[in-house]
Amino acid sequence: MTANKVKDEDLEKFAKELQEQIMSQLRQQYSAEVIDRWQNPRNFKRIENPDGYAQVKGSCGDSMEMFLKIEDDRIIDCGFFTDGCGTTIACGSIATEVAQGKSFIEALALVSADEILKRLGGLPEEDVHCAQLAAETMRRALADYLFQKKQSWKKLYRKVEVE
Numbered sequence: 001m002t003a004n005k006v007k008d009e010d011l012e013k014f015a016k017e018l019q020e021q022i023m024s025q026l027r028q029q030y031s032a033e034v035i036d037r038w039q040n041p042r043n044f045k046r047i048e049n050p051d052g053y054a055q056v057k058g059s060c061g062d063s064m065e066m067f068l069k070i071e072d073d074r075i076i077d078c079g080f081f082t083d084g085c086g087t088t089i090a091c092g093s094i095a096t097e098v099a100q101g102k103s104f105i106e107a108l109a110l111v112s113a114d115e116i117l118k119r120l121g122g123l124p125e126e127d128v129h130c131a132q133l134a135a136e137t138m139r140r141a142l143a144d145y146l147f148q149k150k151q152s153w154k155k156l157y158r159k160v161e162v163e
């Protein structure tokens, strides 16, 4: 066995141990639901020409965007984007999963910070604001839909940047 091969194997072993250590620490702090959404977020996407859109900056300085496609007052597609942490991603994922397929009114009633926290199995106190950010962004995107619906001509002049 060459010295280089030994070094590569050592490095691989070290990286694996480090990853296991990090995962074990995460599991102590967060539920399996949070870790799953953090690693495999659903609806993590921007949508062109959304019928409802909002961008909100949270108390920590992170921001979230929500994009809704709505037909006959029913949410047929939704996406979110955030520059925030893993728990923010998990909260955005749950908020869009809850809203997906629901009527406008159902989504408005269902998506709240409490509902997000419940579905995630809770969050540490210092992360609760991530759920509030996701719920607030969804509520404002729904309100934007209502506003656009009442003044549909304004949509022609609206530009939502999608990178």
Ligand code: FES
Residues within 6 Å of the ligand: 058, 060, 061, 062, 084, 085, 087, 088, 127, 129, 130, 133
């Ligand atoms: Fe900023 Fe989660 S840490 S929203």
